Amino acid sequence: MQLLEINNLHAGIEGNEILKGIDLKVNIGEVHAIMGPNGSGKSTLAQVLAGRESYAVTEGGVLYEGKDLLAMKPEERAREGIFMAFQYPVEIPGVNNTYFLKAALNAIRKQKGIEELDAMEFLKLVKQKGKLVEMDESLLNRSVNQGFSGGEKKRNEIFQMAILEPKLAILDETDSGLDIDALRIVADGVNKLRRKDNAVILVTHYQRLLNYIVPDLVHVLVDGQIVKTGTKELALELEDKGYDWVRQEAGVNA
Amino acid sequence: MAAKNTDQKSEWYISNFKLFEKSLNGDGASEVHSLRRAAIARFSELGFPTTHDEEWKYTDISRLAKVPFKSVLHFDPHSVSDQTIEQFLFGNRRWQRVVFLNGHHSSGFSSKSSSAQGVKIENLAAALKNDSNFVRDHLAHYALFNEDPFTALSTAFFKDGALVVIPHGLILEEPIHLLFVSDGNEDEFVTYPRNLIIAEKNSQATIIESYVSLKDNRYFTNAVTEIVLGENAVLEHEKIQLESESAYHVGTLHTSQSRNSSFVSNSISFGGSLVRNNIRIVLDGEGAECTLNGLYVGTEKRLIDNHTAIDHAKPNCTSHEVYKGILGGKSKGVFNGKIIVRKDAQKTDAKQTNKNLILSDDASIDTKPQLEIFANDVKCTHGATIGQLDDEAMFYLRSRGIGLEEAREMLIYAFASDVIERILPEPLRERLHGILHKRLGRSRN
Numbered sequence: 001m002q003l004l005e006i007n008n009l010h011a012g013i014e015g016n017e018i019l020k021g022i023d024l025k026v027n028i029g030e031v032h033a034i035m036g037p038n039g040s041g042k043s044t045l046a047q048v049l050a051g052r053e054s055y056a057v058t059e060g061g062v063l064y065e066g067k068d069l070l071a072m073k074p075e076e077r078a079r080e081g082i083f084m085a086f087q088y089p090v091e092i093p094g095v096n097n098t099y100f101l102k103a104a105l106n107a108i109r110k111q112k113g114i115e116e117l118d119a120m121e122f123l124k125l126v127k128q129k130g131k132l133v134e135m136d137e138s139l140l141n142r143s144v145n146q147g148f149s150g151g152e153k154k155r156n157e158i159f160q161m162a163i164l165e166p167k168l169a170i171l172d173e174t175d176s177g178l179d180i181d182a183l184r185i186v187a188d189g190v191n192k193l194r195r196k197d198n199a200v201i202l203v204t205h206y207q208r209l210l211n212y213i214v215p216d217l218v219h220v221l222v223d224g225q226i227v228k229t230g231t232k233e234l235a236l237e238l239e240d241k242g243y244d245w246v247r248q249e250a251g252v253n254a
Numbered sequence: 255m256a257a258k259n260t261d262q263k264s265e266w267y268i269s270n271f272k273l274f275e276k277s278l279n280g281d282g283a284s285e286v287h288s289l290r291r292a293a294i295a296r297f298s299e300l301g302f303p304t305t306h307d308e309e310w311k312y313t314d315i316s317r318l319a320k321v322p323f324k325s326v327l328h329f330d331p332h333s334v335s336d337q338t339i340e341q342f343l344f345g346n347r348r349w350q351r352v353v354f355l356n357g358h359h360s361s362g363f364s365s366k367s368s369s370a371q372g373v374k375i376e377n378l379a380a381a382l383k384n385d386s387n388f389v390r391d392h393l394a395h396y397a398l399f400n401e402d403p404f405t406a407l408s409t410a411f412f413k414d415g416a417l418v419v420i421p422h423g424l425i426l427e428e429p430i431h432l433l434f435v436s437d438g439n440e441d442e443f444v445t446y447p448r449n450l451i452i453a454e455k456n457s458q459a460t461i462i463e464s465y466v467s468l469k470d471n472r473y474f475t476n477a478v479t480e481i482v483l484g485e486n487a488v489l490e491h492e493k494i495q496l497e498s499e500s501a502y503h504v505g506t507l508h509t510s511q512s513r514n515s516s517f518v519s520n521s522i523s524f525g526g527s528l529v530r531n532n533i534r535i536v537l538d539g540e541g542a543e544c545t546l547n548g549l550y551v552g553t554e555k556r557l558i559d560n561h562t563a564i565d566h567a568k569p570n571c572t573s574h575e576v577y578k579g580i581l582g583g584k585s586k587g588v589f590n591g592k593i594i595v596r597k598d599a600q601k602t603d604a605k606q607t608n609k610n611l612i613l614s615d616d617a618s619i620d621t622k623p624q625l626e627i628f629a630n631d632v633k634c635t636h637g638a639t640i641g642q643l644d645d646e647a648m649f650y651l652r653s654r655g656i657g658l659e660e661a662r663e664m665l666i667y668a669f670a671s672d673v674i675e676r677i678l679p680e681p682l683r684e685r686l687h688g689i690l691h692k693r694l695g696r697s698r699n
Contacts, residue, residue: 052649053649074649074652077653078653078654083654084653090649092644092650092651094668094669095665095668101654107656107660108655143668144650
């Protein structure tokens, strides 16, 4: 069943067009990897899908569960089941991690018409999901991401994903800056959260994440367009040969 | 000095003083009375300040000066119920308290005076009658009326307030609460709360000074508090300004600190239409330290002005100041942080920060550090920031399902709450968190 359909999406920031006609279909139960060199528009695509207002969509559209995604506010998208793990999670001093996450979960539950969790129930859930990403519980009582190491921030993103249980998770370069142990923990977490009724888009620069999370399809994004789509073998080929050959094949000058 | 405007506005107070003198029947020869006379004479020279005065450059008080505020000569203490007072006690009835209604001492609502621990808590009017040494030795010794017209008015007209003496070596665990209530049954009245707090050598205490109103009407509170800290004394002072949105409030706090004493001032301004807080700290003994924290929330057309001055008069003293403001609507904030380091005050360590969150296009802040340093071996830092809510943080919260309004509130609250977190008495802290939550819901207007 189709979850996401991106049609001829053009988007940019401050008058610079970054996405130049993206087409992509994601079905429930699938994992898609989007790879590409720096500046190709990978993160822009992730941000546009999450509803970042500083990006302007100039052409095309996105359907999510058959609805016009671009008409929704960021919080509406989250409540409808979209989650983006940030490449650079923001530090928010003064906002307690647990408090924030409980407010987020309850906003989503409210939307679904499920009863909100009380403090005790929430704490139980936190303990259970915290194990998934080997989250240090003391971090939860701190301000959101404040003073977290790079690895802890990324783990916190996956932890939030575990709590919020999205239908569509978009991981924006979650692997960047992680050592091999941290990468394994994060990837394990994502694998445990994979289900038949959700989908994942992995935005990544490197193939190594795909050793741990095996995608159904790999898309190569170059200069704002998907120039090639293939299976996981394509990722290995990219690792081996770099991006230039896809560029040449697609006739893109970048 | 330019000729001052002893205009009609000032005349109102000068002529009222004559009536006031008559009401003081029989006190004419006392020391305090000559003080009053000197003060009104000085006021008649100074007049009300205008924006041409450096100290009042950003705060136009003409709307305050033009109202002929009347003193409340008689007051019915039964006009207010127990329950009404209860709501202003921050949920804690055990604390020793002195309550004033429209400037008049209410023995009914105040705690029964207990001198079990030797703490002296009484009203100033009673102390004046008894010709207390404390009053004679300290009153008007720190808040000098020569420079400031509002202190001059207070000194001329004050009727009552609290006298608190924490005796030598006493450590008081529970705070003492000075509560000033305006019932708003009369329009356009003025009160002059006048407090004197003396923390003797090696004593420790917390004093809460709060101002509240029962109705939203226009009146003027002109409060002056003087605090003296003896050697090694530790005192925390909470000034909680929760008056009605039409009230005018000028509050002055002057302290004098002896060697190794430690003073904390937490000043929270949530109410009032025009609020001016003057704080002057004199670090007058080696090794003394002070911490000044402030939080002000401006909505609608309110003006909140905080002028602080820390006088490092002796060596090896430390001062640490953090003031934070949230300004929405058409409100205006003013912060002026003066730090004086005298010639002998070597090894001074002074740190000052003023941070402001501006929530609307029509809100504004004038912020100014003012450093006057005459010593050469000192550490003085200062910084001011003015900003909007962080877009990145807003997007992060919203991308997790938290709505726009709730996300805004979370971030504003996070900005402000660390000031409240520094307040020691827990019931007060909890109550202020609650009030802040409510105020923030309105700070966009």
